[in-house]
Amino acid sequence: MAIFDIEKDQLTGLSDELLEEFIARLAEAEVAAKGHSPARVSWSGSISAPDGGIDIRVHVLEDEFSTGFLERPDTILQSKKYSMPKGEVMKEMVAAGALSPTISEQAANGGSYIIVSLADDCSPLMKNERLSAMCRAMEDDPNKANIHLDFYDRSKLVQWVRQHPSVMLWLKQKLGQGYSGWQAYGAWSNPPRGADDTLILDSGVLVTLPSQKHQKLSLENAIEPMRELIRATGKAVRITGLSGVGKTRIVQALFDETLGQNALDRTLAVYVDTGADPTLSATAMLDRLIAERRRAVLILDNCPSELHSSLARRVSAEDGNVRLITVEYDIRDDKPQTTEVVHIEAVGPEIAERLLLRRFPGIGQSNARRIAEFADGNARVSLAIAERVEVGESLGQLSDAQLFSRLFEQRNQADNDLREQAEILSLVYSFSISTPEVGDHELELLGSIAGHSHAQLFKSVNKLAERHIVQMRGRWRAILPHAIANKLAASALSNIRVDQLRAVFEGAGRQRLLMSFAHRLGLLHDHPVAREIVEVWLHPDGLLGRLSDLDEMSLRILDYIAPVAPEALLDRIEAELTSPEFNGTHPRYTSQRSTIFNLLRSLAYEPIAFDRCVRLLIRATDDEEENNNSN
Structure with a gap:
């Protein structure tokens, strides 16, 4: 069966509560697809809660509103797991000889009233009988001509859910048919059950966006620009940062309507942790989304560079229906023509400290601060250490080595x-x-x-x-x-x-x-x-001794080790560029030339090396043509 398809009879496995949530999620997706907030859909979430005859309510602030599944800006959907023949339809709408006040109000407002029956799978004749019963229930109402009435069976629900991949993923997961690892919008950061999962916006996290020219924004000030970047760019967006800075939780917040004003459409979110070996590959999911021209925001957590590069090329070449967000602690070989890079970093213990006090309220302020400082603001390290703190214990006298042993050994x-x-x-x-x-x-x-x-x-x-x-x-x-x-x-x-x-x-x-x-x-x-x-x-006869002869992988090694022995590296570059055998760098782009120039620029940040680096850059460019502007 196709990824975004399901057999209609499989829907009968939904409970009353899940059926109501399913219909609500469909309504949210339908509303969001027309540019309105999913918050325009309300539902009780509990089958036992008093609802005044309203299971799901759609109320869009627009005079004209039609999606094909929702025909009026004010719509009530009544969820029924059992069959609704014409007699049951009459009982649902008319009680004690009088039309339900809720339905009468819908007629007065020119709204819509839809009965959704999971047990029914109607032929055209059967559906007409139910619609006729709905009209008979309205026959004494003075505004009966104003109301829109409809009856949805499970075939209609299947037709509807096919339009919304994220809702289909949620549905299949609830029915035990999901693709392992793939999720709709939810608590992707996996907080403990019942834990407060609101985003912590204290100082301590800085975000660098490509459009900000390396300016670092506070997390609070970065949320809206990140959302706008994802909406506007035709490229993949790569969220990078060290483990433990909260990247997954921050991406989750981009879809959270309670945070800021312009949240990304959560009804389009399709998420997977690629590190958890999903049964359906990210490549296959993207291929299907593109082939079926689905609108989606594909989020790949813990996404390796090679996979990101492959999918980013696909996304940048398509028509923009699919947005791609990938998350990883590192990035290499990023291609600016296909990727926008957002970097997140922790700059102090404050966020980790707040998280510890939230997760372990009895740990105490001083212990929370001691752990967060030891972990250098890394939330994952902080939480692992905190799990071993006994009630009433003080960590003030423990050395860094003792705290490290606790983290490593745990219990x-x-x-x-x-x-x-x-x-x-x-x-x-x-x-x-x-x-x-x-x-x-x-x-x-x-x-x-x-x-x-x-x-x-x-x-x-x-x-x-x-x-x-x-x-x-x-x-x-x-x-x-x-x-x-x-x-x-x-x-x-x-x-x-x-x-x-x-x-x-x-x-x-x-x-x-x-x-x-x-x-x-x-x-x-x-x-x-x-x-x-x-x-x-870096010795002349060593692995990296002949810079101009290094292959791509050796050049990457050279780049990695540059901070370890900067003086030795500068000596090696100087020896090569001032050698009598040196005939100048290639006038066009080569990996060796580019790496040497980049390293010289980096080394020049050290005051003691500045003059040497500048002289070497001049020495290299003296042999180039005046009109050469390559790198």
């Missing part, structure tokens, strides 16, 4: 092997757990550093994932957040011989793992072992 016994294996896994930015078609298995290579088997490391990866220290993206795993990974990796560098590390990572056919190792080293620029390794790589 389990200390496990030195697990800690050592986590340190080894943290040496790389990410690693694969699957068996490659060619080459070495990355877990085996990492395990060989300290004599751990593939099976031992695989088991530890799963344990760490259960403790929320490992995050998963398909076959990829990573120790996150970086505040934790960097501490673990720093310990590993201090306890493993440099020649042993180099032997593992510099072996033939291991360039991807080497690049991932370099990425981690770049985050440990103060560590003496990281500096020692990078300086060896």
